[in-house]
Amino acid sequence: MATNILAQRYAKAVFSMAAKHDQQQGIIAELNGFRRLLQQNPSLRAGLLYPFIPRARKIAVLDELGARGLSPLARDFLILLIAKRREHLLAEIIRLLNELLLSSQGLLAIRLNSARALTSQQQNTITRHLAQHFGQQVILQTGVDATLLGGITIQVGQRLIDGSCRGQLEKVRYELSRN
Incomplete structure (x- = not known):
């Protein structure tokens, strides 16, 4: 299992x-x-x-x-x-x-990693958009991961949303290797 x-x-x-x-x-x-x-x-x-x-x-x-x-x-x-x-x-x-x-308190924990530190204004904007998208109040935990090269990754529970340059490059490499 x-x-x-x-x-x-x-x-x-x-x-x-x-x-x-x-x-x-x-x-x-x-x-x-x-x-x-x-x-x-x-x-x-x-x-x-x-x-x-x-x-x-x-x-x-x-x-x-x-x-x-x-x-x-x-x-x-x-x-x-x-x-x-x-x-x-x-x-x-x-x-x-x-x-x-x-979750029992109506809150959603989201982990966000970015290539560089986000300003508080950027964090507030992202938090607001995520709260609208998920329909819950969001607790945003941020971190910096320089290996992302650019962009962000968002983890909600077991789900990972990859909007990073590294992720995009890996997708391109995968597509090229398939052909």
């Missing part, structure tokens, strides 16, 4: 369980904090995410973290991932949970 489909299933299940207890924001904040903790602590990340570490040891680490403030729902979810050997999906599941939370 494709990784992103599995991650979507886990994210929807956790979000649904959290919604039953009205803890969506809390659980997502906890998991975001846990992700930051893993990013800042390479040895902890290695201990929990590397597949050759025994499951019992990983669960013991989670139990210790749970004693330091991890909620039972977050702890049980992380233990389930370990038991099913799905730890590698954690970052994608957390990303999807954040999208689900925004």
Whole structure:
């Protein structure tokens, strides 16, 4: 089964369980904090995410973290991932949970990369056009990717809209190679 489909299933299940207890924001904040903790602590990340570490040891680490403030729902979810050997999906599941939370609030997260930094006026114009196009309030996250050569790429969930020079050149190269 494709990784992103599995991650979507886990994210929807956790979000649904959290919604039953009205803890969506809390659980997502906890998991975001846990992700930051893993990013800042390479040895902890290695201990929990590397597949050759025994499951019992990983669960013991989670139990210790749970004693330091991890909620039972977050702890049980992380233990389930370990038991099913799905730890590698954690970052994608957390990303999807954040999208689900925004969506439940009527917001749409959009990632925009450009070849150079956009002015605030350009960002506002793009945000306004995207909000009109998608019919939702947009949370725009911007980044700079010099490899685009020019133009922009827009990512909405799993969908990528490529309006970059690099993307256009790749399309031309593909078309020429087909002939």
